[in-house]
Amino acid sequence: MTNETQVGVLRERVAQIFPALQSDLEALVRIPSVSAAAFDQAHVAAGAQAVAELLAGAGLPEVQVLRANKPDGTPGAPAVVARRPAPEGAPTVLLYAHLDVQPPGDPAAWNTDPFTPTQVGERLYGRGAADDKAGIVAHLGALRVLGDELGCGVTVFVEGEEEDGSPSFRAFLEEYRDLLAADVIVVADSTNWKIGVPALTTSLRGLVDGYVEVEVLEHAVHSGMFGGAVLDAYTVLARLVATLHDDGGDVAVAGLVTAPEPLVDYAEDALRADSSLLDGVALVGTGSIAGRLWSKPALAVIGIDATPTAQASNTITPRAKAKLSMRLAPGQDPAAAAEALGEHLVKNAPFGARVTWTTKETGKAFLAPGDSAAMAAARWAFATAWGTDPVDIGVGGSIPFIADLLEVFPDAAILVTGVEDPDSRAHGANESVHLGELQKVVLAEALLLSRVAQGL
Structure with a gap:
């Protein structure tokens, strides 16, 4: 279904069903499915059940909620696997998304309740509205639109622990390899270039994170008695962290990889707006802005164990600990990067x-071939849905499980597509999805499935 008339039919169908899709997204957002261990995991299970019911209602005859064990032998989070086997000789597409979300963070930073979906203008606000319950709805919408006209096999895989590092992901792939095997894998967990311009994610940075701890004393001592000759661990940690970047x-x-510069750049005014950088604060690093975000390593302190100021005593702190997050350029071996950081x-x-x-x-970077048949089909689908050609982008963030997909299914073509936009604020307060863009994502995925069904 790819001629102009048929495209128009699909576009009209998407518009007709979108109000119901929005209602389904709002229902999913109401489920506080935070996968972090400190939160009630019954909500993750409830999210999985809700997704299973939605996919069964979309005409997939085989729907299961499954688990695999983590490396420590404990059960992983529930995941939904829903299938419609391929007709004889037709390809199969695996559609991925995740139902778990990040913790909401400080409620005071939100303009609305994180788990009460709220529409303001063209945006729907709520934790998971973009990352990644919109991805689930994109898959659901494409299936509803195509209905019995779906000419390929489809497996929908919605996991429940992506925001917790997907600890059982590799074991899940291996245990259920036969259920998940596909010719094309669509990962709907990335971003578009901007409102009105779609994107295909062709590179993702890898990841190393961990803890650095400094010790200077066996125990705390009086800051007046020993200060001046003994330096506290917080100051030592600060001086150590300062060595991680040049002037x-x-x-x-030393020893980290830098990838080639991207073909497109990121305008400074757009970066400042998208990142909420304060006026007067300078950008850091060298090279193009896109290169700094996609092709070079980045290193951030994301947490420090420290005595709250209200509880501080006049003592020299004996030890201090920080959590570091390092993003790796495509081509970087994560083990080598972790060793280099430690050294x-x-x-x-x-x-x-x-x-x-x-x-x-640790997580490996991802670099997709830009000229595959699957990529060509995706470019056509996105260009048709938006009316403008998609941009090939890198993403500074990481999706480490893509490396597992490549290793377990080496013959599958992997497409990383977007449901977010630069103002979605995934992981932060006031997360949202642009509803008009989500409607285009649904159409693009329906068009992609139609094109794949015809053969790549």
Whole structure:
């Protein structure tokens, strides 16, 4: 179904069913399916059941809620696998999304309740409205639009622990390999270029995170009695963290890879607006802005264990700990990057302080071929849905499980598509999805499935 008349039919169908899709998205947002261990995991299970019911209602005859074990042997979060087997000789497409969400954070930072979906203008606000319950709705909408005209096999895989690092993901792929095998895999968990301009994500940075701890004393001591000769661990940690970047703001860890510059750039005014950078605060790093975000390593302190100021006593703190998150350029081996970071921290220990680095999580970068048949089909689908050609982009964030998909299904073509836009604020307060863009995503996915059914 790809001629102009048929495209018009699909476009009209999407418009007709979109109010119901929005209602389904709002119902999913109301489920506080936070996968972090500190939150009630019954909500994740409820989210999985709700997704299973929606997919069964979309005409998929095989729907299961399944689990696999984490590396420590404990059960992973529930995941939904819904299938319609391919007609004889037709390809199969695996549609991925995740139902779990990030913690809501400080309620005071939200303009609306995080788990009460609220429409303001063309945007729907709520935790998970964009990341990634909109991805679930995109798959659901494409299936409803095509109905019995779906000419290929489809498997929908919606996991429940992506925001917690997907600890059982690899085991799940291996245990249910036969259920999940596909010719094309669509990961609906990325972003578009801007409102009105779609994007295909062709690269993602890899990830290393972990903890650095400094120790200077066996126990706390009086700051007046010993201050001046003994430096507190917080100050030592601050001096150590300051060595991670050079004076221009580039990462100063030796041995890290830099990928080629992107073909498109990111305008400074757009970056400032999208990131909410305060007036007067300078950008850091060298090279193009897009290169800094997609093709070079980045390193951030994302947490510090510290005594609250209200509880502080006049003592010299004996130890301090920070969590570091390092993003890796495509082509970088995560194990080598973790080792390089650890070596840098130990080598640059201020004043002989004891420094310990512990790697927590690693993830490989992703670099997609830009000229595959699946990519060509996706470009056509996106251009048709939006009326403008998609932009090939990198994303500074990481989706480490894509490496697992590539290893378990090496012959599958992987497409990373977007449901978000630069103002979606995924993971932050006031997360939202632009409803007009989501409607285009539904149409684009329906068109893509139609094109794949005809053969790549």
